[in-house]
Amino acid sequence: MTTPSPAPARKHFSMIRGFHLADVFTLGNAACGVGGVFLAMAYMASQSLAQFYWAAALAPAAFIFDVFDGRIARWRQTHSALGRELDSLADVISFGVAPAALGFAAGLNGGWDCILLIYFVCCGVSRLARYNVTAEALSEGADKVKYFEGTPIPTSVVLVGVLAYVASQGHIGSAVWGGAWAIGPWLLHPLALLFGLSGTLMISKTLRIPKI
DSSP: OOOOOOOOOOOTTHHHHTOOHHHHHHHHHHHHHHHHHHHHHHHHHHOOHHHHHHHHHHHHHHHHHHHHHHHHHHHHTOOOHHHHHHHHHHHHIIIIIHHHHHHHHTTOOSHHHHHHHHHHHHHHHHHHHHHHHHHHHHHTTSSSOSEEESOOGGGGHHHHHHHHHHHHTTOSGGGOTTOOEEETTEEEOGGGHHHHHHHHHHTOSSOEEEOO
16 A cells, blocks of 8 residues: 655745746736825825825836736736736725725815715726626637726726826815815715716726727
């Protein structure tokens, strides 16, 4: 009777050792998102516009990482379920939580604003979850999907650009662009409606965006 050979010992950081180059770029995306959240909080404490602009600048930086991780995965043919999940989790931070945090820091902190910002993030999470479970069907056997159902969550970079622009015009904080409306017990800043619109477009099933 042969003795079964012992299982190979697991090495330290074995999960990280299994990462592909594309996964490293995905983590760069996530790092930019976390940095954006930290800088948005730092701006609220210091009111230094430089920190606000740096927080906004990390959104396009995250977008660049997001573009390159997909291209590298296709170039090296290293697609994996882990990589897809990593990409979605990083996108939630960089293009969901970070823009919402920057919006709050910019002065969208009324009660209705907060509901819209939360709605925006929840729509982004739902959009990514739906994409993960439908990507195979949408690709129709090809290497990648042919179109997006609803706008991709990285389009929130446009919202960050709007916030950076209004900041450059001095229209954030108490002077937030569009003023404020008192509706019931809470305030609503019209600028926050852009987050509501963006979230709604992300979860649309009828809006189809060709994937280039």
